[in-house]
Amino acid sequence: MAKKIINRVLVSIPVLIGVIFIIYVMLNIIPGNPIEVMMAEHARQDVIDRISAYYGLDKPVWEQFLIYMKNLLHGDLGVSYKLNRSVNSLIADAFPYTLKLAIAAAIVSWLIGIPAGILSAIHENTIVDRLFMGFSLLGVSMPVFWAALIFQYIFAYRLAWVPVSGADTWQSYILPAIVLGWSSAGTIARLTRSNLLEVLEEDYIRTAWAKGLSQAGVILHHAFKNALLPVITMMAIQVASLLSGAVITETVFAIPGIGRLAVDAITNRDMPLLQGTVIFTTILIIAGNLIADILYSVIDPRIREK
Amino acid sequence: MSDLKHFRPDTAFGGKNEKRDLTSSAKKAQDPDAKLSAKDKKRIQLAADLGEAETGWDKFKILCSENKLAAASAVIILVIALMAIFAPVVAPYDPTKQDLLHRLEGMSAAHIFGTDQLGRDVFSRMIYGARVSLVIGLLPTFLSLALGTVLGLISGYLGKAADFVIMRLADITMAFPSLLLAMVVMYTLGAGIVNIFLALTFVSWAGTARVIRSQTLSLREMEYIEAARSMGVSKWRIMFQHILPNCLPNLIVLFTLNIPGSILSESSLSFLGIGAQPPMTSWGLMVSDGKQYLFTDPVVAIAPGVAILILALAFNFLGDGVRDVLDPYLNKQ
């Protein structure tokens, strides 16, 4: 077990280096100087050159890359050109917001997806099935920004139940969590439904039916437990992907999280910040997959035996 | 990731779960005497009906009666596709014709969804926008599927170094936050429709590659493949003529289920200003343009949003329906 985990971590290292390298190459083949973007209308060539030199942008790309990698080894992600702050502290500041949003959204998606999946499976191919799957698929099919705007309009503006945007109070997270959570509820519902359908056909469930146990009893005590195993492992991956997937939700709801940092970094061609956010979220995704693997082998006896 | 809402095939029915699918269905296949549930009987009956159906049309009718929602979705998609194809005939106005004196006029008989901020007819723009949304739904999905299939076959069949390299590349691609990756690609290549194809293909091939690889791995050991190999059939022929056809059901399901993701990705990129560019329009861009007027003239933003929703939902329902039908167990009967 420990060996397997170590092995997985070791495999992740070349992946991470690949990610850093690809993003670095992509960002450096684009023309345009971040300092030029920063100064916009007030730009003057001598000032652009001076500030570029200050950030070492006048050096050859390979030299910049080596310097970046060297700093990275020391855990230093550099200084944002545009925001004048250390990327480490910017990410550290933004992460709690994104984490709160991701967890709240994950909870919403489970609250919608798991019951919808269970009910659909029990009533397979009936109107109930279609209704519940339809409801969870509705979230997957809606453009997040559009849903966000309409929710803001109804619940924040018309009804004034929750704040329009921001991250000041826990109420601020309600709408973004619903929008984001609903959007990933469909995957959870599908997985729950298909697993439950499969488990319901296993022999021991049929035996339970045959013994005359009540429907609820069978579902809750026997089927549910086994059907949810893959769903639970999926959750670790889901939380990680929500952490990186909140880009648009954070933009529309003005939540100062990682996603907004990344979007700003892209538009400003702020390489250290973009690299920092991408590396950070990549680590999260890799870690999420790792946790999923570990959970899976811990929870599922069939895998553990092997 | 969830903003892109890419269906993750490796977790949803590929990867680990798929191994279980195969083993459990293989078990059933080996043991025909196992007690059959009502559902199994129903499925077998369905398969038998399908086998007996003589024409494709009959098969289609059987499938439609099996899942009416999926059938309705197929009709909706077809209607949207026809409108897009015959846009010049269907659209009441030139979608780029500006009329600055009649801006943001709400719904009326002349303009059923009103006019936008430059006085252009929203309904006509939606009809033309459907072309972009459909093409972006279909083409990058197809490209990423093709790329993922080829790489997955190579990786699964050849193994060794090729497998290692391709799977590490897949790991890298999957490890990226996908919307961010698409944005970076768009910035590298510049905004524009062709680049959206490339960005979305680049972002989403890895899932397919993994599914096809794991399927190839198990098919590789099948007797008929062994037989072909011993007869000296070339490995490329085995891959593409013997293994690939067996992957088709999965590919069809993946294809249908990945389309909504592509449509929504495009709308996300357009919303962020790096997708479709004016004067070309797509539904995503229309929502983005219209969002400023959500409260003064809501129909401009709501109508294209609803259109995206309907199209994506239809593909999702259709995908679920197709998946139910193409269940691996069913195919073995």
Next chain:
Amino acid sequence: MKKHAVLILLCAALGSGLLAGCGSSAGSSTSTSSSGSSASAEAATGTSTEAAGETLGDANIDTTTFLKFADDNPNIVDPQCTSDYYTIPMNCFDRLLEVKVNDDGTSEIVPSLAKSYEVSDDGLTYTFHLNEGVKYSNGADLTSSDVLYTFNRLLTYPKAVNNDIAEGIKGADQVENGEASSLEDVGGFTTIDDLDFSITLSQPNASFLAQLTVPGASILDEDTTEAAGDQFGIDPSVTIGTGPFIFSSWTFNSELILTANKNCWSGAPACDGLDIKVVPDEETQRMMFENGELDILDLDNTPSQADYFLGSDKYKDEIIEGPRVGIYYISLNEDIEPMGNVEVRKAMQESLDRQSILDALYGGRGQLENGILPHGLVGYNENLPEIPYDVEDAKKLLADAGYANGFDLELDVSSDDSQTSQDLMQIVASMWGEIGINCTINTMDDATLQDTKHAGELSCYSSSWSADYNDPDNFMYTFFGDAANAKFRSLNYKNTDAMARVTAARAITDPDKRIAEYQDLEKTIIQDDAAWVPLFSKEHLYVVSPAVSGFKVSWNGWSNNYYHNVSVTR
């Protein structure tokens, strides 16, 4: 559901663990990583999530009675390092001189930190006398050496962008390139005593006093600023000025809080403080205003909402307006054929229905411009002939130039442009299409666009320039000062004689003669040579809650205003 709890804990632990590793070089790593896990626990249990650790400065200020408004999202508030964000430079710092807007709309330069000044007869030496007893918010005294430090720093600080303010001072180039360490060593600056000093220019510059009023010329405290290093303009506790407000807290990307400087030398401000929110979304800003979460709404930052407020019975009496002293224009690159032909350029000027564009995009809230110097600027020429909207004449001009069948033209748009600017180019493409110019809109990302523009290779783009200081030089020299400036903005204007005159006009000491020269040049450059298509200038509108009094739009119509005399009742 026990497993969910386990999973959440795992994620939280993972998140904080990663942060602790990743934030090792950040000063606040320990506090932040601990807040990461505690915050997630709160989110899971649904209790209040007070974000801590990311706020620089005092995180616990009661802002209930503060004036609340939405504003730009600054990256740095160091007055010398920003050319687009001025709220903190304007309200937490003071300049030697300020601009005062009179009731009739005219403006004049008035004393501020400098209570008086004299100019030598040759127009080269300015002697200033500082007010006595001016203190920074940390209690330090304002002295002549702070002024010297301020100008030296403008020229030598690597990230300074406003160095042009000090570049007219004698010996500035030597300080800039490191040959001298201080303006005092090269005769540009003479300290007379603690409160008196003189500045000598390398050549007479009639706009020098006006330049001293810009936010970039804010006077900094030498000791604090030097000690703060690159944290000046980032960390509120070391960003110290003499102004009516004290920069107290900055929650990055979210909120800036300014508290009243009760001991301000020019009098305590009328409100307890400013609670400045960062809200990127226009609809959100409007909703926050309607819910009372904002006291002032800048309709320039929320153009899509303007019609709603102007048309609303509830809000139409709450609108406050002022001119925005800035010109919108479309550039024409004379190096790209056939725009090298003056008749073609004139045809392009005459074929745009600028009033319709103004009506469609800005509800007609503005005035057409026909030159370079917009309404509200010193030197604005109301007698400049109007460029007609005449499609037939435009077609004739094109035919005369040999382009009766039109030509292909590329219009350049940045994907970062606001939707309104992108709409503008779509309208322009459609109008030019009427006279046979077949336009394609080329959208590129901002970095590429700026790069191409500065290389002088951008075809046609639309942009605007608003006044930094109230002098024609701010407009004329920027675009048409010399061939390099004209190329830098992809105009590639060819009339070298006119450009030489623009540069020479800087040294004309008689104000009337100087204005007359600028107005003559403006006519030559825009009306005779058709160097660009002038569009319009806009009105700057705000919706201001009835609880607010004393709010005035700044003289140049910037989005950043002075709040010294603005009060709010709760």
